[in-house]
Amino acid sequence: MALQFIFGPSGSGKSHYIYNRIIEESLENPKRQYLILVPEQFTMQTQKELVMLHPRKGIMNIDVLSFERLAFRVLEETGALSQELLEETGKSMVLRKVAQEKKKELKILGSKMNKQGYVSQLKSMVSELRQYEIQVEDLDKLLEDVEDKPELFYKLKDIQTLYKGFFDYLEGKFITQEEVLDVLAQRADQSEKLKDSTVVLDGYTGFTPIQIQVMEKLLKLCRQVYIPLTMGRGEDPYRLGSPYGLFYLTRQTVNRLCKLAEETGTSWSEIWIPQKGEKYQGRFRNNEALDYLERNIFRKNYRPYAGKEKAVFIREALNPQEEMEETACRIRHMVRKEGYRFGDFALVTGDMEVYSPAARRAFEKYGIPCFVDEKHSLFMNPFIEYIRSAVDMVVENFTYESVFRFLRCGLTDITEEETDRLENYVIAMGIRGLDRWDQEWVRSYRGEDPEECVKLNPVRQRLVDMWRPFAEGLKSPQGTIRTCCQALYEFICRNQIEKKLKLYEEGFTAAGEMAMAKEYSQIYQIVMDLLDKLVEVLGDEQVRPGAFKEILEAGLSEAKVGVIPPAADQVLVGDMERTRLKDIKILFFVGVNEGKIPKEKSGSKILSDLNREELEGPLERLGLALAPTAREELYTQKFYLYLNLTKPSERVYLTYSRLNGNGDVISPSYLVSQTEKLFPQARQTQEVPMYTENIQGALEQVARELGGRQGKSPVFQELYTWFQKEERWKTWADRLVETAYYVNPQDAIGKAAAQILYGRELENSATRLEQFARCACAHFLTYGLAFKERVRYQFTMADLGTLLHNSLDLFARKLREEGISWTQLEDGERDRLAEACVDQVVAQAGETVLLSSARNAYTVKRAKRMVKRTVWALQFQLRQGRFFPALTEWAFGPWDNISSLDLELSPEEILHLTGRIDRIDLCRENGKVYVKVIDYKSGNTQLDPVKMYYGLQLQLALYLSAAVELEQRRFPNEEIIPAGIFYYNIKDPVLNREDVKDPEHPDREILKKLKMDGLAAREPEILERLDKDLAAGKSIESLAVPVKYTAKGTLAGNSRVADQEQFSIIMNYVNYKATEIGQEILQGKVEVNPFAYQKECACDYCPYRNVCGFDEKIPGYSYRRLGTCKPEEIWEKMKAALKNTTHREEE
Helix, strand or coil, X not given: CEEEEEEECCCCXXXXXXXXXXXXXXXXXCCCCEEEECXXXXXXXXXXXXXXXXXXXXXXXXXXXXXXXXXXXXXHHHCCCCCEEECHHHHHHHHHHHHHHCHHHCCXXXXXXXXXXXXXXXXXXXXXXXXXXXXXHHHHHHHXXXXXXXXXXXXXXXXXHHHHHHHHHHCCCEEEHHHHHHHXXXXXXXXXXXXXXXXXXXXXXXXXXXXXXXXXHHHHHCCEEEEEEECCCCCCCCCCXXXXXXXXXXXXHHHHHXXXXXXXXXXXXXXXXXXXXXXXXXXXXXXXXXXXHHHHCCCCCCCCCCCCCCCEEEEEECCHHHHHHHHHHHHHXXXXXXXXXXXXXXXXXXXXXXXXXXXXXXXXXXXXXXEXXXXXXXXXXXXXXXXXXXXXXXXXXXXXXXXXXXXXCCCCCCCHHHHHHHHHHHHHXXXXXXXXXXXXXXXXXCCCCCCHHHHHHHHHHHXXXXXXXXXXXXXXXXXXXXXXXXXXXXXXXXXXXXXXXXXXXXXXXXXXXXXXXXXXXHHHHHHHHXXXXXXXXXXXXXXXXXXXXXXXXXXXXXXXXXCCCCXXXXXXXXXXXXXXXXXXXXXXXXXXECCCCCCCCCCCCCCCHHHHHHHHHHHHHCCCCCCCCHHHHHHHHHHHHHHHHCXXXXXXXXXXXXXXXXXXXXXXXXXXXXXXXXXXXXXXXXXXXXHHCCHHHHHHHHHHHHHHCCCCCHHHHHHHHHHHHCHHHHHHHHHHHHHHCCCCCCCECXXXXXXXXHCCEEEEEHHHHHHHHHCHHHHHHHHHCCCCCCCCCCCCHHHHHHHHHHHHHHHXXXXXXXXXXXXXXCHHHHHHHHHHHHHHHHHHHCCHHHHCCHXXXXXXXXXXXXXXXXXXXXXXXXXXXXXXXXXXXXXXXXXXXXXXXXXXXXXXXXXXEEEEEEEEEEEEECCEEEEEEXXXXXXXXXXXXXXXXXXXXXHHHHHHHHHHHHHXXXXXXXXXXXXXXXXXXXXXXXXXXXXXXXXXXXXXXXXXXXXXXXXXXXXXXXXXXXXXXXXXXXCEECCCCCCEECCCCCXXXXXXXXXXHHHHHXXXXXXXXXXXXXXXXXXXXXXXXXXXXXXXXXXXXXXCCCCCCCCCCCXXXXXXXXXXXXXXXXXXXXXXXHHHHHHHHHC
């Protein structure tokens, strides 16, 4: 029984020496057992090395194992493995189950259990406690010591509750990975395999307490134990020294093992590599610079390297992606120019989360084969999402989100088109719950073809038939983990998921995506094993669907797949601590930034560093310890950095970024400054041109220079000429030029296409014409291509406007049917009728959305309040004048044969104007009929002559023209006179106390806010008929129309009036403008030409603003900016336009 340490610096050949020695001994003693113990992730690589070194290329009596594999070998040999091993996935599920049961006892941790990744952290905490041999009783003692620290006390109490619950549940059923070593230590004496064997422990930098227990047995039982340990030349391994020293970790390990040897009566010796008198034959025998790096990094009293050989380089990049692109470009360049193989390179980092995907993207771009040494999480695999969303559907009662997560995962038999149509319907109709899905769909939503329900019902029924057995199985009143797993398993089988995954695997294999093919080949069995484990561990536990979901997700979150390197010649990408680098020539150490190097603590975060420091004293008194804190690991990581920097035999590149992925400034790690002090000439500024290494890099260089819009470099000229000559790439280069110098093409679809879309006879509303005036492209997308926004199950402002309009129309019809005058209606009767009209409109519309939430139900109350306020104000305005409502919601069109509504666009083309006038008021007196047109608006619309001139407000004037002709037909012997065109904005204004100027008549201020906006006829006799108060003629402001008299009896400047000549101009002009717009529509004008006027532009609230490509920075794109004009200027412009039209017609 003997222990021998094999000391030497990194790269000196310690492992090579002991492996050769073991091979020689194994050949001399073929019946003796030789065991080489290495960390789990190094077993395969070590086996490969031994086979390559062995003269017979076989290792019959040499076993390469990890501590855990050794434990299973021994327990199998001794028959001690009576309990099944609980793997990491099972641990997560049991912990989730225990947390559910103990939820009321958990004061701090209970509220955090639903956070993603928290169960995994808790699992790490449990493993740590077990590895460091801390029992439940020890936690009791610790709790006594920290009673004065409430936060730590209750956190530790929660940990103890879960820790005890976890192992109580496992007792007699399962054993954890950490407990396996406990059992190994107890049963090692019974193993014939260990007795008189030779053991090597290689690749370890330290040992946990439970591993030390096992080693105690090995020292007693084994013939010889060898332990290679890294130690700098000239260092004393037996002097513990400062914990901040580079080799403190090794010294600490040696110190523990020497004490253990003394306790077991084992002699120990040492050997140094190279041995005394031998020439150094290590990794750096031909590289002076890297040898200097190994001897001096992180040491005191160093001097800057003065040699000529360059082997250490430092580079700075903008961000991680650029850092990886430069690295890939450099690797490609060295392979092409210097004769390296891809397998000569390795890339390590302290931040795999950021640099792993960045490396994959960059290496794929440059055609560099790589192997990323990490287990790939399966949590986002479509099959996992299929399972999670299926369970979520049942738990969440088939919400829209859960249903379409399920349908979009790509593993159902519902086509993408069917899914899209289903989604439109479900969103529009607010479908939720399996019962709603199980009912036949008969209602169509606004703007949809009634036949759509007929088409969707068979699809809906297929889904219900698929879902119902699963939902019933999962929601069984006496449901257990077993029944839930069975329901899920049957659901998976019924839908033939295994077959679908196989098809995906074959597709990835055919495409050469071997990593994805490997994932899809394993995923089904991984899930089946998970369900088996779930039944085995928790099978008979009663559970509700919600709790089952949490336990299942805890297991699924742990599902990972390891990928075997698909090729030999490839760049290895790995973690600075986990990945074993062997026989590499060039190392790229990327992401050398503060916070990443040294690497942040990655273990359990349940206990903070402060918590751990507070526990150090109490633990020490009990002779116990926990894993090192982040501060302690800071010095340990220096050792890992040293090991990584000394792995390559030819060059080391350190690279870091100035910015992180979010654009925040980040600092380089202290490692950069330490290295730069040793190698002042290490910083490298010369770049390898990316355009020399692959086509994409060359295209990007061309694009970059084109985008600069400056003088083009000779490189650009050469690259562009090459692309133009190469038929395969010429199109790409041409597209880059087109994109760089893109100009708005001012598209038109042509007259022929326009006639196919719209026909020769246009039926257009004023709203449609106004849309064209706002932007021709928006009109084309809306009416030409019939684009529609998705209808949603919600009550919008537009829906509120419709409800208010319909309620006011119903109110007016009921008065007309009952022969009741607006002006004679009593206040109470008016309010009751207004509320009844709102209720009736809501009931007739079948708007179930208004009952879907308390907020929407309140909208009905608000609508009633607004309608009551509106009919009160409208009644007041009618009482002020001599007009009466003659028509409400009058729909007009070609069927009315009104000549002003049929506009000739050309001899073969005609425009029929259609629309619906909210209200036409008349006043018949003395052989004259005065006509007033009112349009209800639910916004805050104001009539603007400038907008009327540019075609943005045609509605009221067109309505007036139609109303005048209609009344002329009805009263052929009377004179028809326009009295005004008005917008009434439906609202319910709220006054502040300071707004009320006349406390005795507060309603006057409200009526001012509800006054109609528009144009009134300026003739005094007409104004008197609009509002009797205006008969006074002086110092009076109308509360009905936008008119005010000054003290001198003149109309105030803010009065909105027009004389009869101007009304005639308006009516003629809007017909001219409508004709002009109609002609442009049929000419195929569809250009992106949004207007801009004051603070308003066509792009505001436009649903197509992300579709049309409008950008003022691109030549050819600009707003049509409408200038402001005085009213008299607008009249002149309208007259001039009409005059020019008359002249053209005469010619």
